Amino acid sequence: MKTSLALAAALFAATSTVAIAQDDTALVQAPPGEPYIRVSDALPLPEFIPGLGTLFVNPDTLPAGPFLAYDHDGKLSATVYMTPLEALENGKSFDDLGIGSHAVRGVDVYYNAGHPGVDEPHAHVVLYHDEGAKGRLAK
Structure with missing residues (x-):
């Protein structure tokens, strides 16, 4: 598992410099608009997931995402x-992943055993866009 998390961290490092961002202002407030859909409308998940917030994703980018995570006030x-x-262990790359905002104030990488939408074990790579973001998504 350490190898897998190391691979996920390497993936983030390798793609963060070439990630494609959409217009930051268009994504600042939920809902982000097409092609994004609210994850809870498509899967049996709560609208707000503690630790991740209200998630939106472009279905064409699954499973990697990006998933845009909004707080209770709808702020990205x-x-x-x-x-x-x-997939990472087998050498798959997830290149040119989009980002919700160019501002990144912190990053968490952690293991998840699977859930609706991404049933297999995977790494969550979370880019927090401002100092208070982690706290606002926690509850």
Whole structure:
């Protein structure tokens, strides 16, 4: 598992400099508009997931995302990637991943055993866009 998380961290480092961002202002407030859909409208998940917030994703970018994570006030707080560990272990790259905002104030990478939408074990790579984002998404 350490190798998988290291691969996920390497993936983030390799793609963060070439990530394609959309117009930051268009994504600042939920809902972000097409092609994004609210994850809870498509999957059996709560509208607000503690630790991740209210998620929107372009279905064409699954499973990696980006998932745009909004706080209770609809403010873009994080961009989340969900990268399947088996795919990473088998050498798959997730290149040119989009980002919700160019501002990144912190990054978390952690293991998830699977959930609706990304059923297989995967790494969550979370880019927090401002100092208070992690706290606003926590509850």
